[in-house]
Amino acid sequence: MKIAFSSCPNDTFIFHAWVHGLIPGAPELEVTYADIDITNTLAAGSGGPDIIKISYAALPWVLAEYALLPCGGALGRGCGPLVLTSGGAGAAADPKLLSGRRVAVPGERSTAYLLFQLWAAQKVPGGVGEIVVLPFHEIMPAVRDGLVDAGMVIHEARFTYHMYKLNLMADLGSWWEEDTGLPIPLGAIIARRSLDLPALAGWIRASVKYAWEHPEASLEYVLSHAQEMSPAVAQAHIQLYVNEFSENLGEAGYQAVTSLLNRAAKAGLVPKVDLGSGI
Structure with missing residues (x-):
């Protein structure tokens, strides 16, 4: 059976036992390791893997062929994408400064970018300028070096952005939780x-x-598979992203996913979908 997921610690931690034949009755897996922007593309194309880790933002485009499984993914609280800048700490706190600016994102169908679009519609008058799609590990250097004015970061960048002398403009997970009361898919x-x-x-x-x-x-x-990540950062990554929703989305998880995609569909950002009640 073919499966595709990222090399990030939460994915390798979750799937380690199955990949290594430790789950009785489970078929052998043929694994493709790829960043989420690549797996989103695999799911959208023909002949994709049997099981794939994708962004929730990409889900509406693949539901004809694929179904959402109620476990194994990343959904939680305090784990959302961050908007970073290289300006002073005071200036970094004002989203209005992004008006007409260049912003790097980790994929056009990433949840990070979808959240950013919803957030910017509320917070950035007139909208941002150019959106630049970069692999997530290139975003912080691009912000630091002035190639873009701000960047959306995900994964372990939550723990390492200070190393690049960057400043936090917004935690989109916190914004989402405050706005909806729901965890972030x-x-x-x-x-x-x-x-x-x-x-x-x-x-x-x-x-x-x-x-x-x-x-x-x-x-x-x-x-x-942790891309030279320190053991401490890898462990922090796992503790943040592997939680009760990894075992079972449950009612709160499905409500969060439905809320995100309904809001995005209303804004014309994704097709309207009906997830049903799950498995």
Whole structure:
């Protein structure tokens, strides 16, 4: 069975047990490791993997072929994307300064960019100027070096942006939570509708539980894919992004996803979708 997910610690931590044949009855996996902007493209094309980690923002375009699984993804509180600038701390706090400016984002169908569009519609008079799509690991250097005026960052950049002497303009996860009272949906796990979806969900849940019960077992695997990330940062990443929603989206999770996509559809940013009640 073919699967595609990122090399980020939360994904490798979650899927370690299944990838290494530790889940009874689960089929062998053939893994493609790719950043979320690449996996979004894989899901949108023909002949994509059986199971894929994608941005929730990309979900409306792939639901004809794929179904949302209720586990294995990234959704939570205090874990949203950040808007960073290189200006002084005082200036960095004023979103109006982004009016007409260049902003780097980690993908046109990333949840980070979708959130940014919803936030900017409220906070940036007249809107921003040019949007520049960059791989997420290039965004902070681009902001630091003045190639863009601001950047949207995700993943472990929450813990490392100070190393680039950057300033926080907005935490879009906090903005979303304050605006809606809901957790923030970031990355979804989807699977081909032709497959046994309840079985897939069961194997993923078993892999999540194994990771929690044997955290030391996945350490070497996680760090080998962590792009020179320190063990401490990798662990902080896992603790932030692997939570109760990783095991089960539940009512609150589905409500958060539905709210995000409905709001985005109303703003004309994504097609309107009906997720149903889940698996």
